[in-house]
Amino acid sequence: MKIRPISPELLLTELADRLTAERAGPWLRVAVDGALAAAPDHLADALVDPLRVRGRPALRIRASDFLRPASLRLEHGRTNPDSFYTGWLDEAGLRREVFRPTAPGGSGRVLPSLWNAEIDRASRADYVDLPPGTVVLVSGPLLLGGGLPFDLTIHLVLSDGALVRRTPKDQMWTLPAYRRYVEEVVPADLADVVVRMDDPRHPALVETLVADGDLSDGRESIR
Numbered sequence: 001m002k003i004r005p006i007s008p009e010l011l012l013t014e015l016a017d018r019l020t021a022e023r024a025g026p027w028l029r030v031a032v033d034g035a036l037a038a039a040p041d042h043l044a045d046a047l048v049d050p051l052r053v054r055g056r057p058a059l060r061i062r063a064s065d066f067l068r069p070a071s072l073r074l075e076h077g078r079t080n081p082d083s084f085y086t087g088w089l090d091e092a093g094l095r096r097e098v099f100r101p102t103a104p105g106g107s108g109r110v111l112p113s114l115w116n117a118e119i120d121r122a123s124r125a126d127y128v129d130l131p132p133g134t135v136v137l138v139s140g141p142l143l144l145g146g147g148l149p150f151d152l153t154i155h156l157v158l159s160d161g162a163l164v165r166r167t168p169k170d171q172m173w174t175l176p177a178y179r180r181y182v183e184e185v186v187p188a189d190l191a192d193v194v195v196r197m198d199d200p201r202h203p204a205l206v207e208t209l210v211a212d213g214d215l216s217d218g219r220e221s222i223r
Helices: 008-021 040-053 081-087 091-099 160-166 169-184
Strands: 002-005 028-034 058-062 135-140 152-157 193-196 204-207
Touching (some): 028 040, 040 058, 091 135
Parallel strands (some): 028 135
16 A cells, blocks of 8 residues: 555646546546545535536535435434434435436436435425536545445545544544444445545545555556
């Protein structure tokens, strides 16, 4: 394994180049996965303009807009880490409204937001018709390992110390869920691109070495 320090600006450039070059199907479904303290939404937001400059339209989907209703999500309390791990994200809604329409042969008609968790009711968002080539950036925590059919996955890694330091006090109860995710899913092994984000001002790419000493195709350079 090789750790390659990279500036935030160059990280965006390399990620945008990688996503622009990907041609998995009519639309490209990309996960930007990471604990909330790693700011996956921020990175996904920052990729939109670089992609558009490269001729790839982008649609942002936030996992926080696809949470289950409070009656289901908070059935075992507001601070239950097991529920947060297994029962907050409405994966069925994501499949129905985002992944099926963007599968090969799909309509490309996507609902970008399903549920407003703050008021606990449907978001009433309008459907969006995606032109071919659109990159669908889905961001949030705990996205990998559940079988969502992403075409490319980016995982933002925090050391345990950084996770504790950067998690707000009112969210400390989520830490056991993130640790369970690391142990059971091992997202750093599943992801196509892994970025260490202990210090967001100084990210680093995690690159995998193969036996002959060359960098592997999967996580070598993202250029």
